[in-house]
Structures are given as structure tokens and as C-alpha cells.
Amino acid sequence: MGYKEIYARYRQQIMAGALKPGDKVPAIRVLAEELKVARKTVEAAYAVLIGEGYLVSQGAKGTRVNPDLVISRREPAEEPAPLADSSLNQLTGLRDNPGEMRLGIPSLDEFPLKKWLLISGKVARSLRPEEMTNQPVTGYAPLREAIAGYLNISRGLDCQPEQVFITSGYRANLRLILQVLAQPSDKVIFEDPGYFFGQKLLKRIAPNLHYAPVDRQGINVDYLLRYHADARFLITTPTHHSPLAVTLSLPRKHQLLGWAQENQSWIIEDDYDGEFHYTKKVIPALKSLDHDDRVIYIGTFSKTVMPALRIGYIVMPKETVSRFKELGEITETGLSLLPQKILAQFLSEGHFYKHIKKMRTLYQQRRRLMLDALNRLFPETFSYELSDGGMHIVAFLRRGTQDVALAELWQAQQLQVFSLSAWYTQTQKRYGLIIGYTNIRSEQQAMTLLQRVQQPTLALLQQAN
Known part of the structure; x- marks a missing residue:
């Protein structure tokens, strides 16, 4: 990414009103780390923006959008008229119970809790009487602005705050999208393997559910086009696939976008683990x-801030905004205001950027601790296909298919891993363990945990073979 692209992103956001006069922008060092570019690249972009009067540098106070900037905007286009009015129990218990190596739990020891509590107290004390009425069902406006700004700069989107719908998380995202846009007969495609709880939810709310296999280049688009070209929805995790952590190749991305445009289908992009990349290559x-607005982008703050926050979001295609609002007014109650205000301030003050930057370095270190311990205690048991990021390891069994029994053995020792084969629905499966590492703090901790299951694991696999 060059300075011209960074300049263009910021200029577009300022001209569109997503960044307002007086808003603070990330420090050069922080943004350079976020975008994985040289500091001089960001410096050059900021220098042009300052020279043209879009930004002003205020020394120790940072860099802000020029408070004196006046932008004349065109009237927004009229929105389209709204439309008319056994295993699950086991894994739910696994998710809710305490234990080590839990999947999808961010580092609890390194979260900036003091800063979060400070913001929380400040927000609670600043509550105004006019905020005690019902808030917009689409979410607290400053939070929507902060999310749009973050996505546009860090993930390369081009969305307005009006396109952001705040929800209670991943499952609320899927339910709302299908309620708004789907008919019962619409064919919905999910990845195989795919996120276990997403799969179970879709079986209950999408009567015409089908699957497309995932290989080392992501979802197999040729398979999709051959067998399910008539699908209305595709739900995919293209940046870091859940659970295999592979990245959808660029040719397949263009294939998917072409298919969606030609068939007027919707792609629901779950940007799973998108923030956690360990190299300079930002995906x-x-x-x-997406130049045709056929991708519905969804995300949550469960893995970047905390699962207990229960805040997610949908980036609605422009043509669908009125339909989401209409159904939202009927079916959604909206989220509590205080958590939204706290998160909005956490984002707008730059703490989220700093936290994500720190976690990238930390998770890379902790993954190495876990891999080293696995290789020392199970040298011939597992193989690995590592990606350049993520929050978990897939330890593939070199021999055998006993991953369900193996996962149960580890769970009995409070190691909360998942069996890979349980995430498949079709007959062609791979076998292994899905292992979280984000809360592994030392080599000794990793070794101690794995030693609990070393001998029983080797005995089980030897007996099976």
C-alpha cells in the first residue's frame, strides 16, 4: 500500500463526513503498524493531507481533521422503498465451562482493563436525561461512526455510518440478514468445514441449506458454480477460514464476486480473525x-475486545438499508446504551488500535510457545499448516481418525479443545484438534498443560492404530 492510497482513503472519508472536523486520526506510528507499511509512507500521506488543509498537526495533542474545514455535500440519494410488512449440548457446555486452550477467547491478562474501567466510569457519569429514552434500533450513532471509520481505514471498506447496524453478535447478524433478505425457499451455502455454532443455527433458520468444501485456497468456488450456482446466499470466512485458517485466493475472490453480481446473490463475509495477521502482508x-455492493460484511468484538461485550455489527448494502431499518424496528430491541458508549470511546480515542497492535505481537509469540510444546511432547502425532495469523492452531492427526475421542480425553483434563471432524457435515473429512493459544503465558504453562494428556493421548492413538 502506497501513500497515495492512504491519502485517498482519508480524503474520501473526510469528504463523505465519516471523519468530521476535529476528529482525531491515529498516530503515524500506530497507523503504520496497523496497515503494515513504513512510517514514511504514512508520513507522506499525512503531509499531503495537511498541506491540502484536510488535517492539522497539533503537536503532542496529535493530528486531527481540520476543525475549520467546511465541506459542501450533495443531498443523499433517496433510499429504495421498504418491502412489505447430544453434540450441540456437549459443545455448548464446553464453551461455557472454565478451562485452558479455549477457542476464540482473547488474551484476558493483557487486556487494558484499567483504561476500560476508566472510560466506563466516565461514560456512566456523563449519561444525560435525553439519552434515557429509546435509542435508534440500528445502534448508537457515535459507535456506528467509529466502526465505519475503523473498517474503512484498516480493512479497506468504503461504507458510511448509516450502513452500520449494531447487533448482539454473530448469530444475531445471521438471523437478521436472513430475516430481512431471504425467502424460505432460498438456497443458502455454508462452508464445509465451518463454524460449528453457525452451522447449527443455520440448520434451524435456513430450510434450504447446502455446503461447499474448503481446501487450501479457501472455499472451492468451482464446486459452488458446478452444483449451487443458483444459491441466493453464501456465508464465508475469506480472510482466515474458520476453522482451517486458510485464506481465500485472489482468483477465487474475483470468481465469487462475479458470480454474486451475475446471479444477484448475496455473499455474507464473516471477517473472522481479520485483525490478527502476523506479517507485513495485510489481507x-x-x-x-466489491464494486457491485453484493457483499454483506459482518463482524463482532468478541475476539478483539471481550466475548462478554456481546456487540457485533452488519455493514448493510446501500440498497437494503431501509429494509433492515424497517424489520429492525419490528423485531429488534436494540442494545444497552452504556456498553455502546464505552466501546465508541474506546475506539475513537485510539485504544482499540493500540490493543490490536499489541495482540498481534503477543499472539504470534504465544502460538510459538504452544507449537514448541506440542512438538516436544507429541513429535510424531500432529502436523500443522500454519497461516500468517489467527487465534488457534489446527493440529492434524498424522494417522488415524480418533479426533472425537481424543478431544473428549483432553476435555476431561480441562483442556477445552474441539475435534476438527465435528465441524464437517459431508463425508470427506480431515481429523485433528482445534487448539486455542491466546491465553498461554509461558513455555512452562504450555508444557504443564500438555503433560496432563501426553501419556493418555499416545496410548489412545496406539490402541486405535
């Missing part, structure tokens, strides 16, 4: 390549 969101 852009599929939505950033």
Missing part, C-alpha cells in the same frame, strides 16, 4: 473488492 477484506 484486504473481500468487501474491499
Whole structure:
């Protein structure tokens, strides 16, 4: 990414009103780390923006959008008229119970809790009487602005705050999208393997549910076009696939976008783990390549802030905004105001950027601790296909198919791993364990945890073979 692209992104956001006069922009060092570019690249972009009067540098106070900037905007286009009015129990318990190596739990020891509590107290004390009435069902406006700004700069999107719908998380995202846009007969495609709880939810709310296999280049688009070209919806995790952590190749991305446009189908992009990349290669969101507005981008703050926050979001295609609002007024109650205000301030003050930057470095270190311990204690048991980011390891069994029994053995020792084969629905499966590492703090901790299951694991696999 060059300075011209950074300049263009910021200029577009300022001209569109997503960044307003007086808004603070990330420090050069922070943004350079976020976008994985040289500091001089960001410096050059900021220098042009300052020279043209879009930004002003205020020394120790940072860089802001010029408070004196006056932008004349065109009237927004009229919105389209709204439309008329056994295993699950086991894994739910696994998710809710305490234990080590839990999947999708961010580092609890390194979260800036003091800063979060400070903001929380400030927000609670600043509550105004006029905020005690019902808030917009689409979410607290400053939070929508902060999310749009973050996505546009860091993930390459081009969305307005009006396109952001705040929800209670991943499952609320899927339910709302299908309620607004789907008919019961519409064919819905999910990845195989795919996120376990997403799969179980879709079986209950999407009567015409089908699957497309995932290989080392992501979802197999040729398979999709051959067998399910008539699908109305595709739900995919293109940046870091859940659970295999592979990235959808660029040719397949363009194939998917072409298919969606030609068939007027919708791609629901779950940007799973998109923030956690460990190299200088930043993988852009599929939505950033979407020139026809056929991608519905969804995300949550469960893995970047905390699962207990229960805040997610949908980036609605422009033509669908009125339909989402209409159904939202009927079916959604909206989220509590205080958590939204706290998160909005956490984002707008730059703490989220800093936290994500720190977690990238930390998670890379902790993944190495876990891999080293696995290789020392199970040298011939597992193989690995590592990606350049993420929050978990897939340890593929070199021999055998006993991953369900193996996962149960580890779970009995409070190691909350998942069996890979349980995430498949079709007959062609791979076998292994899905292992979280984000809360592994030392080599000794990793070794101690894995030693609990070393001998039983080797005995089980030897007996099976």
C-alpha cells in the first residue's frame, strides 16, 4: 500500500463526513503498524493531507481533521422503498465451562482493563436525561461512526455510518440478514468445514441449506458454480477460514464476486480473525473488492475486545438499508446504551488500535510457545499448516481418525479443545484438534498443560492404530 492510497482513503472519508472536523486520526506510528507499511509512507500521506488543509498537526495533542474545514455535500440519494410488512449440548457446555486452550477467547491478562474501567466510569457519569429514552434500533450513532471509520481505514471498506447496524453478535447478524433478505425457499451455502455454532443455527433458520468444501485456497468456488450456482446466499470466512485458517485466493475472490453480481446473490463475509495477521502482508477484506455492493460484511468484538461485550455489527448494502431499518424496528430491541458508549470511546480515542497492535505481537509469540510444546511432547502425532495469523492452531492427526475421542480425553483434563471432524457435515473429512493459544503465558504453562494428556493421548492413538 502506497501513500497515495492512504491519502485517498482519508480524503474520501473526510469528504463523505465519516471523519468530521476535529476528529482525531491515529498516530503515524500506530497507523503504520496497523496497515503494515513504513512510517514514511504514512508520513507522506499525512503531509499531503495537511498541506491540502484536510488535517492539522497539533503537536503532542496529535493530528486531527481540520476543525475549520467546511465541506459542501450533495443531498443523499433517496433510499429504495421498504418491502412489505447430544453434540450441540456437549459443545455448548464446553464453551461455557472454565478451562485452558479455549477457542476464540482473547488474551484476558493483557487486556487494558484499567483504561476500560476508566472510560466506563466516565461514560456512566456523563449519561444525560435525553439519552434515557429509546435509542435508534440500528445502534448508537457515535459507535456506528467509529466502526465505519475503523473498517474503512484498516480493512479497506468504503461504507458510511448509516450502513452500520449494531447487533448482539454473530448469530444475531445471521438471523437478521436472513430475516430481512431471504425467502424460505432460498438456497443458502455454508462452508464445509465451518463454524460449528453457525452451522447449527443455520440448520434451524435456513430450510434450504447446502455446503461447499474448503481446501487450501479457501472455499472451492468451482464446486459452488458446478452444483449451487443458483444459491441466493453464501456465508464465508475469506480472510482466515474458520476453522482451517486458510485464506481465500485472489482468483477465487474475483470468481465469487462475479458470480454474486451475475446471479444477484448475496455473499455474507464473516471477517473472522481479520485483525490478527502476523506479517507485513495485510489481507484486504473481500468487501474491499466489491464494486457491485453484493457483499454483506459482518463482524463482532468478541475476539478483539471481550466475548462478554456481546456487540457485533452488519455493514448493510446501500440498497437494503431501509429494509433492515424497517424489520429492525419490528423485531429488534436494540442494545444497552452504556456498553455502546464505552466501546465508541474506546475506539475513537485510539485504544482499540493500540490493543490490536499489541495482540498481534503477543499472539504470534504465544502460538510459538504452544507449537514448541506440542512438538516436544507429541513429535510424531500432529502436523500443522500454519497461516500468517489467527487465534488457534489446527493440529492434524498424522494417522488415524480418533479426533472425537481424543478431544473428549483432553476435555476431561480441562483442556477445552474441539475435534476438527465435528465441524464437517459431508463425508470427506480431515481429523485433528482445534487448539486455542491466546491465553498461554509461558513455555512452562504450555508444557504443564500438555503433560496432563501426553501419556493418555499416545496410548489412545496406539490402541486405535
